[in-house]
Amino acid sequence: MPSSTDTNRPNEVKPSGTFSRSGALGSVARSLGDLKAKAGEAEKLEEKLRDGAHVIELDPEKVDPSFLPDRLDVSDDTFSSLKDAIAENGQMSPILVRPNPGKSGRYQVAFGHRRLKACFELGITVKAIVKELSDTALLIAQGQENSERTDLSFLERALFAKKLESQGFGREVAMAALGIDKTELSRLIAVVRELDDEIVEYLGRCPTIGRKRWMDFADALKSPGGRKRCLNFIREAGERKQDDEKCFIAAYKAAIGSETFTGTKKNHESLSWYSPDKDLVVKAGSGARKGRMDIRADKSPEFVSFLLEKMPELYADYSNSKKVT
Incomplete structure (x- = not known):
């Protein structure tokens, strides 16, 4: 009698290695395997998208701007240079977007508006990181990225701070987005509150104008007749023919009442x-x-004293005469 350990038993039947993969049952198994693999890949992709760790290519026409823009829509040489660089070397740095909460199948930019615009004008897809973001998280990411790149001018930062305030976001959000403290935020808002839309449109980004000159300009607008003089100058000047800094200087001189701002003395x-x-x-x-x-x-001392006593009466007569005319 052969032993139980004998592996050369002639009558032993071994199962076929292809049994589970043949016939209808095998087809079902393969289909289930494929579906499981695809589901796993989709889950990994969704996880990467949620974590913002995966770069994908999007049609620029399906990407909407941030609901609270932080840039003035003006043309400048830096955008032309960016567009040329992307055309020559491709888009080196992806933009950050989120699924648009109000429009299914579309996205919304957190940062990278100029890269998006460049790709759109070039007719190419835009590389993007897709990440689920709340409104607050989007604004903080948007502000911090631009602050780190020092792309935003003082005026753009001030306008962004004002927009955040007007939309009901707390000052903590503005400070986090712009990377500033409470004092600097107060300065930004104090300046921009003195600016009319007409003044902002005329001045442009003013990238070379810093905080000190903007604060002086705001004070000039608050002075008696300052805002009116500035707006009159802008309306008379018509279409801009100078760069941002020259326009700023001219508008500032108009606000303070300088006799040189119109070119005539x-x-x-x-x-x-x-x-x-x-x-x-x-x-x-x-x-x-x-x-x-x-x-x-x-x-003279006696006359000066007499004149000062009569000053209220004289000023009243002056005011009445102005009302009559």
Whole structure:
């Protein structure tokens, strides 16, 4: 009798290695395997998209801008250079988008608006990272990316801060998005509150104008007649023929009442008055924003005191005369 360990038993039947893969049952098994593999791949892809770790190519026409833009829509040389670089070397850095919460099958940009525009104009797909983002997360990502690249001018940062405030986002969101503290945020908002849309449109991005000059400009607009003088100048200037900095300087000079902003100079009006007895001489000079009186006489201290006492009455007479005219 052969032993139970004998492997050369002639009557032993072994199952076929192809049994489970043959016939109808084999087809079903293969289909299930394929579906399982595809489901696994889809799950991995979705996970990568959720984590923002996978770059895909999108049709630019299916990508919408951020619901709160942080750039002024102006043409400049830097965009032309970016477009030329992408045309020559391809898009080196992907943009960040999220599925558009209001439009099925579309996306919304968090950052990379100029790269998206360049790809659209070139007629090529845009490389993008797709990530699920809340409104707040999108705005913070949008602001931080541009702040790190120092792409935004002071004016654009100020306008973005104002938009965040007007949309009901807390100041903490604005500080996180722009990477600034509470003091700097207050300065940005204080400046932009003085700017009319007409002034912003005329000035452009003003990338070379920093915080100090913007604060001076805001103060000039708040001065008596400052805003009116600036707007009158802009309306008379018509179409821009200068770069941003020259336009800023011209608008600032108009706001402070400088006599040089229109290119013409007016002579200071010089006036003199003598008392009948010639004992008192008053000389006055008037400019765009200030006047000066020089009173000369031995009696001048007494006359000055008398004049100051009469000042309320004189000013009332002046105001009434302006209302009549």
